[in-house]
Amino acid sequence: FPLHLQVYPASAFYDGRGAPFPWLQQLPDPMTTVVWDSWVEINPATAAGLGIGHGDLVEV
Structure with a gap:
């Protein structure tokens, strides 16, 4: 996967x-x-490459 999920409480x-x-x-x-x-x-830059803009809803 090209991205890594890092979670914190x-x-x-x-x-x-x-x-x-x-x-x-x-x-x-x-x-x-x-x-x-x-x-x-x-x-x-990664967001732009994925077509994600500020305020967009994304599914993780």
Whole structure:
């Protein structure tokens, strides 16, 4: 595969213990300020080659 998935625990959910508390999803991620969602970080040149733009939905 040309890409590698690197995962790490989200600060709000960590290992899943926070999943039953939807109010935690309203807390912005400290690094990205993303709320109510998760995101993919990819090199801009790689993204362009795959036809992925900023804000696009992708399936992992």
